[in-house]
Amino acid sequence: MIPLRLLVVIVLAFVVLLVARLFRGWRGRVRTETPAVPLVPLSIRGAAERTWVIFTTPLCASCGPIEARLRATDPHANVVRIDAIEQPRLSHAFKVRSAPTVLLADGEGRVTARLVGAEAFERYVRNPA
Amino acid sequence: MAGSPTPIDPRGPRFNQAVLTVGLLCGFVFDWKAVVPVFAVVLLLGAAFGPRYGPFLRLYADLVKPRLSPPTELEDPRPPRFAATVGVVFLGAASVAFAAGASAVGWGLALVVAVLAGLAATTGICIGCEMWLLVARRRGLISGA
Numbered sequence: 001m002i003p004l005r006l007l008v009v010i011v012l013a014f015v016v017l018l019v020a021r022l023f024r025g026w027r028g029r030v031r032t033e034t035p036a037v038p039l040v041p042l043s044i045r046g047a048a049e050r051t052w053v054i055f056t057t058p059l060c061a062s063c064g065p066i067e068a069r070l071r072a073t074d075p076h077a078n079v080v081r082i083d084a085i086e087q088p089r090l091s092h093a094f095k096v097r098s099a100p101t102v103l104l105a106d107g108e109g110r111v112t113a114r115l116v117g118a119e120a121f122e123r124y125v126r127n128p129a
Numbered sequence: 130m131a132g133s134p135t136p137i138d139p140r141g142p143r144f145n146q147a148v149l150t151v152g153l154l155c156g157f158v159f160d161w162k163a164v165v166p167v168f169a170v171v172l173l174l175g176a177a178f179g180p181r182y183g184p185f186l187r188l189y190a191d192l193v194k195p196r197l198s199p200p201t202e203l204e205d206p207r208p209p210r211f212a213a214t215v216g217v218v219f220l221g222a223a224s225v226a227f228a229a230g231a232s233a234v235g236w237g238l239a240l241v242v243a244v245l246a247g248l249a250a251t252t253g254i255c256i257g258c259e260m261w262l263l264v265a266r267r268r269g270l271i272s273g274a
Binding site: 061 | 200
C-alpha cells in the first residue's frame with residue numbers, strides 16, 4: 001500500500017516541480033514583442049522615442065525604486081507608472097500577473113522588452129540584451 | 130487603497146503552504162488520516178484570526194524570518210487568507226469523508242489541497258489568491274477596480 005501511495009506522491013511532486021520549472025523560466029525571461037503583444041497606446045507613451053511602463057500595485061515595495069532608477073539612468077526616456085489594479089484592462093491586455101512588470105516600448109509603441117520581477121529588471125539593467 | 134490591511138511578508142504564507150504540502154503528503158503515504166483535520170484546524174486559525182494565530186505562520190515569523198533578509202516585496206494578506214479558507218473547506222470536507230468511511234474521497238480532496246499548496250509554495254502561483262482577486266474586482270473590494 002505504501003509503495004503505491006509513494007508512487008502517487010512522486011508523480012504529484014514531479015508535476016508540481018515541472019510546473020514550477022516552466023513558470024520560473026517564463027517569469028524570468030526577457031520577452032521581445034510577439035504579434036500577441038499589443039502596442040503601448042499613444043496616450044501613455046506620448047511622443048517619446050522610448051517609454052518605460054512600470055505596472056505596479058499599491059503594495060509593491062520595489063516599484064518606487066525601479067521608477068527612480070529608470071528616471072536617473074535613462075533621463076531621455078518617458079517613464080510611466082501604472083497601477084495594475086486601477087487599470088485592469090491595460091494590465092489584462094499586457095498580461096500583467098505580478099508587480100513589478102516593466103515594459104520597454106519604442107517610439108511606435110512596440111514592446112521591445114518585458115521584465116517581470118525586480119530581479120529580471122536588475123539583470124536587464126546590468127546587461128541589456 | 131485606504132483601509133487596506135497591513136501588508137505581510139509573502140514568504141510567510143509560502144512557508145505555511147510548504148509545511149502543509151509536506152504534512153499532507155506524508156499523511157497520505159502513511160495513511161495518517163488525523164493529519165487532515167489537524168491541518169484543517171491549523172489553516173482555520175490563520176484564516177479566521179490572522180497570521181499571528183496560524184501556528185506555522187507564527188513559527189515562520191518567530192524562528193525563520195529573523196534569519197532571512199528583509200522581504201523585497203510585501204503583499205496584501207487577504208488573498209492568502211482567502212486561499213487558506215478554501216483549503217479549510219476542502220480539508221473539512223475530506224475530514225467528513227473520512228468520518229463517513231469514504232477514504233478515497235477524503236484523500237482525493239486532501240491531495241488537491243496538497244498539490245495546490247505545493248504549487249503556491251514552489252512557484253507563487255496561488256489559485257485561491259487568484260480567485261480572491263477575481264471576486265474582489267467584481268465586488269469592488271479593490272479600489273478603482
